[in-house]
């Protein structure tokens with residue numbers, strides 16, 4: 001699996017297919033975050049979320065785990081263009097499936113359009129690994145696609161997500177072929193959903209999960 005081939009085209013393809021909706025989705029809950037000190041971002045891609053994160057929290061120390069070297073270069077260039085080259089960002093070029101994060105080290109975890117890259121048998125191992133990197137009261141920002149529960153929206157979302165998987169599996173050799181509901185895994189890991197925003201008629205969502213147990217959903 002590699003996003004290297006796709007990386008240079010990712011930005012214009014996103015603009016063409018989703019206008020600003022995916023970026024709105026990624027950043028929708030930034031204003032609701034408690035200021036994080038240490039952030040772990042998985043599969044950041046070309047840096048669009050990262051720039052907004054650092055604009056809002058310039059003192060945050062950010063670790064990015066990203067398997068695509070080209071995506072990392074694009075993200076670095078985007079930081080430079082945004083005047084954020086001297087931010088505290090460490091890029092780790094690694095496969096999240098094998099990279100061992102430090103335990104309980106981060107107060108914000110970010111997985112934007114990343115967990116949909118994996119099959120359920122991979123997520124069964126990956127999600128507890130990611131959760132182990134979270135401090136006790138950590139926040140977890142998670143954005144992704146979803147299939148609508150019923151009606152025409154369900155049909156449309158299944159078709160769109162099916163086309164996306166067919167495309168990404170061909171171009172990037174993505175292992176996944178369907179969306180997995182990760183909510184039960186986050187709940188098992190001790191997280192509670194505090195907020196949700198939906199975009200594109202509910203096709204994409206952004207959730208804020210909290211590591212403490214006294215949250216409302």
Ligand SMILES: C[S@@+](CC[C@H](N)C(=O)[O-])C[C@H]1O[C@@H](n2cnc3c(N)ncnc32)[C@H](O)[C@@H]1O
Nearest residue numbers: 003043044045066067068071095096112113117
């Ligand atoms: C669908 S893109 C999403 C990029 C960005 N987060 C966004 O919101 O558009 C998935 C990203 O995760 C990275 N990725 C996929 N599998 C990975 C893995 N096993 N380890 C680390 N990064 C991975 C890809 O290189 C790519 O940048």
